[in-house]
Amino acid sequence: MAVTRPVDAQSHVYLVDGSGFIFRAYHALPALTRSDGAPVGAVQGFCAMVWKLLKDLKGEDAPTHLAVIFDHSGVTFRNALYDGYKANRPEPPEDLVPQFALIRDATGAFDLPCIELEGYEADDLIAAYARQAAEAGARVSIASSDKDLMQLVNDQVTLLDPMKVRRIGREEVIEKFGVPPEKVIDVQALAGDSVDNVPGVPGIGIKTAAQLITEYGDLDTLLARAEEIKQPKRRESLIEHAENARLSRQLVTLKADTPTPAPLESFGAADPDGERLVGFLRAMEFRTLTRRIEEALGAGPADETGDATAPIDRSAYKTVQTLEALDAWIARARAARVVAVDVETDALSASAARLVGVSLAVRPGEACYIPLGHSGGDLADGGGRPEQIDMASALGRLKPLLEDPAILKLGQNFKYDLAVFARHDIHPAPYDDTMLLSYVQEGASGGHGMDALSERHLGHKPMSFKEVCGSGKAQKSFDEIDLKTATQYAAEDADVTLRLWEILKPALARSGLSTVYETLERPLPAVLARMELSGIKVDVAQLSRLSSEFAQKMAEAEEAAFEAAGTRFNPGSPKQIGDILFGEMGLPGGKKTKSGAWSTDAAVLEELAAQGYDLPRALLTWRQFAKLKSTYADALKDAINPQTGRVHTSFALAATNTGRLSSSDPNLQNIPIRTEEGRKIREAFVAEPGHVIVAADYSQIELRLLAHIAGVEALKDAFRAGQDIHAMTASEMFGVPLEGMDPMVRRNAKAINFGIIYGISAFGLANNLGISRDEAKTYIDNYFKKFPGIADYMEAMKAEARERGYVQTLFGRRIHLPSIRDKNPSMRQFAERQAINAPIQGAAADIIRRAMARMDAAMAKAGLSARMLLQVHDELVFEAPENEADALIALAREVMSQAPLPVISLSVPLDVDARAAATWGQAH
Structure with a gap:
């Protein structure tokens, strides 16, 4: 387990190029799958490389500090400098993508820090940590043979090729580049890099670049004196492409001032937990490697679920009421490399709820609750608020943990927690969601709420919200609950989530569904949380006009129904309608429900209307306008958030059999669009001033x-x-x-x-x-x-x-x-x-999920400030500044039409209709 240890002149810091290890392992070894069909060849190769490195580093070469550094997916600051940076690189191989998460799990199984940072590459983090270590007087070894890292070599920093066990120092860099390490950047700026699409200067390779830099001293001097060069083509190319050379220098220079997501001192090296490591290797089915490591560590067979099924003792949970206690729990979470997280709030809507507390679990049975916004119960001084940490201070401590790329966060229906945290500028990642792990494996055939999963997999019935807060008029808000009860309830949620993850995650791999989870489900909670918080603006005046119009249509249909029936009745009463249709009028097709009442559902009325009867036709019309009025024209006005002035629907990820999303509070998936009146509802969804609504819809998908x-x-x-x-x-x-x-x-x-x-x-x-x-x-x-x-x-x-x-x-x-x-x-x-x-229908749902998962990054890379607001069946709805509309439409068409790639190559094109307008209705 990594420990905290000072870095000084006696330290030897090892920084492992994790991304380099991944691709080296993938390309060096043949494809390998587990018995469930999941690809694991790169995982096995990575584990073997890490084990060899740890085994070989003995004596004076033994590390005092060690961490594995990975590239973070997505764009980096270099893409902002140059759109073409790495543009020629193909997408990762299809069978490698689901292995990325498993390799991070493997790093945790070795008890090694797993470091990455959004917006930066692994090489930049390595440069920053190498600088910090060198400034502290330590020796630094970078486990990589990547030529781009050779610019970091100096008297304290060397590269170590882990496969050849060969060190790369100053002399080896000169042998490779023809110049010492401090001039490597200038050589690379001239030569460029076709792999990363760094332009360089045409016609100049490494050898020529080294000669020029040696002769002129540095890049700036060379470019300033380019006219002196005798060879005409070389001279003209340097003059013409001088700016490309300067840009290339920016692209190849590693940023040693990159912010570091974890302190260097936390990388203290220690032997791995043999039981945990062997348990992981067994789950991956690496028999030979497992036996070799098991013998070396003396570790026995591991129970892959740990203590997940041990009895739950709520009295063991802790209430955290001081910063010192919170720091101790954060340290335990960092040591465990995995932490279950759950928020408690005072409302169901994540866009409006107030944060009341946070619970953490680091091992089965080891969980705590951090109250932050309780107003009563367990009063410390007989009056006022109970003792609890100031919210800003607590969240300030929790933010680095929750955003640490080396710590896996676990949640149940984590979309809600992500949205609540986002309102406090906390963006947890990476994460696993136990609800989605279950949904992928069982579909809609079973419930995926925490209580149902706990009873099904743990044989344990958690405390219910009703037990804690009551119900009806006597129901309390969670912030009014005493801290002892709140701790038992909230900490149990985190504990149960952790236990479920220990069961469901290995089962996912065994079922061969890891790729489905990683590519279709895992990215969506963060995407949907952003959409829900964005909300969408509605025109209150338009809704009021529609409400009046629908009320008038209802009155007209009501009068037509009275005339057809020959009597007045309540058109909203199924009993009265049934008695009139089948009792008094004797219309055909009458059938009674289990309660003994006549059935008057839509199918019954539509059948009668098709036979030419006026009363059922009038009733169908009345019901249509009643629903439009109550469900949309009136309810949408009530759903407006007074703080944002917008409507914030809630998307459900695990609600349908086919993978389609559903929405509620309000439901925006079922707005009728085949009738003129239903389409008018969409006219009430509008853009903010200076903006437009963009609707992009798959055509006949x-x-x-x-x-x-x-x-x-x-x-x-x-x-x-x-x-x-x-x-x-x-x-x-x-x-x-x-x-x-x-x-x-x-x-x-x-x-x-x-x-x-x-x-x-x-x-x-x-x-x-x-x-x-x-x-x-x-x-x-x-x-x-x-x-x-x-x-x-x-x-x-x-x-x-x-x-x-x-x-x-x-x-x-x-x-x-x-x-x-x-x-x-x-x-x-x-x-x-x-x-x-x-x-x-499921494939269509999968395709739009893949499109949604890519849109935010695509919009950011394109420099667009547009926001994705809604997903309705085969349609995505955005809001964008007017001057971005055309660019967004083109981008949405590109991303959506290519969403199946690289997993599936369709034999037919996916066409996307996209339009911009002032309202959703006009854009559709």
């Missing part, structure tokens, strides 16, 4: 995915050619020319295209088109004859679901269908329809 997955060449060709897909389908099915096509024929083809995706029956299609069932069946039969791949796909999906109990999307997400083997035919048939649609 599910049909495109069907064409790809089912291999329907006719549909694929049509999409590639940019044809009207519904007109093409009509032409293929009905043998009519595209030119001058009857709109009704195209409408029929459109209904079939979309209906097929949902496994529509002849009965359903007949109802949709207002035709006979026989005619609808003929349409469907003709469709399958023209596009036989679709029928094959449907049968294959149903067979796969029956065999496995689930189907998969293109990206590996599992969609569980427990009813696929149900004895009830209607339940079984419903599951079969889901088996057909779910891989398509």
Whole structure:
């Protein structure tokens, strides 16, 4: 375990180029997968390299301090200097991406500090730590053979090639570059670097650059005297590209003043915890390496879940009420390299809630609660607030821990915590979310709330909020709860989260779903937290006008209903409606519910309306406008946050079977857009002055995915050619020319295209088109004859679901269908329809998740201040300054259309419709 130890002239500091280790391990070794199919070749190679390094460093070469430094994903300050920096580098190999997180876990298993910093490269951090160590008089060894680090070599700093066990000092640098280390930067500035796309000066390589720098002394002198150079091409190139050389010098110079995320003293070297290390290696299934290290350390078999299932003792939890006690818990978290975190607030909305306290857990059974905003209970002096740390002071201590890239944070439904912390300028990373770990493995087949997971995996029922705060009119706010009870409740949440992670994370790897979690789920909580906090502006006056308009429409429908019924009644009463429709009027199709009342749901009324009855038609109209008025026109006004003046919806990540997001408080996913009145609701969502709303929507993404997955060449060709897909389908099915096509024929083809995706029956299609069932069946039969791949796909999906109990999307997400083997035919048939649609709808959901995960970084790299506000099915909604609209539209189209890459290369293009306007309705 790393310890805190002063750095002085007797110290020997080792800085390991972790990112260099990763790629060296990946390319040097053959591909390797675990029994669950997860790629782990780079993880094994990395572990072997680290173990060899630790084993070889003995005697006077033994480290007193050691840390592993990684590149942070995303853009760096160099991209701001030069857009083209590293632009030519390909995306990491598909099978390497899910191994990045596992390699960081491996670093923790070796009990080594894992250091990275957003906006900077590993080399910059290495430069900063090397400078600090050298200034303290220490020796520094950089475990890397990267030529870019050779500029750091001096009397105290050397490089160590860990594979060749070869040290690189001043003489070796001169041998490599032809100049001493202090002039390497000038040589690199002239020669450039094709790998990193550093421009340099055309026609000048390392050898020529070294000759020029040796002759002229340094880059500035060379450029100032370039006209003296005799060779014409070399002279002209230096004069013409002088600015490129100066820019290149900035790009290749490592920033020794980079802010360091952890103190150098915290890198004190110590032997790894053998039980923990061997447990990790066993979970990775590295048998030979495990045996070798186990023998060397004398470590026995490790229980991969630790003490996760040990009984929970709430009385062992601690209340932290002083900064000294808080510092001790922070130190324990740093030593553990992993900490479960949970916030307590006084409201459910993260955009409005007030922070009341924070709980931490560092090992099963070892958890604490830090009260920050309690107003009563356990009073220290018989009155006033209970003893607790000042919030600003406590958060100031917690921020470095929560943002430390070397410490893994664990949360349950962590999106909420991220949003609450963000309002205090704290941005925890990296993190794991136990709710999402469960969701990836079990889908919607089980609950993923903490209480449900605890009972399912730990056999433990946590304290409920109702037990602590009460319910109804007697319910207290959490800030009013006494600290003893608050500690038991809050610390238990963190403890249970940690225990669940110790069970669910290894199970994720065993199930072969690590890539799904890492690429589709793990990035989203932070993205959605930012979106929820951004919110969206609504026009209150427009909503008031709509409310009045809908009320008038309701009154008109109500009068029509009274006239059709021949009596006045309450149109909002299902009982009264049922008695009139089926008791008094005797309309056909009446059926009673379990309670004995007549069923009057939408399906019943729509069936009667289709038969020409006026009363059910009027009731459907009344219900439509009643919902628009209450759910949107009125509720949206009430949902406006008085502090921000905007509406802040809450997105749910683990709520649907297919991976689609849902939203609530208010629900913005179900605004009806197929009616003129429903579209008016979107007109009320507006941009701030000087800004526009940009809506970017995938065009017919599910049909495109069907064409790809089912291999329907006719549909694929049509999409590639940019044809009207519904007109093409009509032409293929009905043998009519595209030119001058009857709109009704195209409408029929459109209904079939979309209906097929949902496994529509002849009965359903007949109802949709207002035709006979026989005619609808003929349409469907003709469709399958023209596009036989679709029928094959449907049968294959149903067979796969029956065999496995689930189907998969293109990206590996599992969609569980427990009813696929149900004895009830209607339940079984419903599951079969889901088996057909779910891989398509799920793949569409996966694609937009991948797009969302990339948009923030893409906008930042492009220098845009636009914000992503909403995700509604296949659409992303942004707010941007007017002068950024065109750039944002182009960027959104690029990111969204390329979202499947590099995991999936679709055989059809993904088209994105994007528009900017003053309102969401106009932009759609």
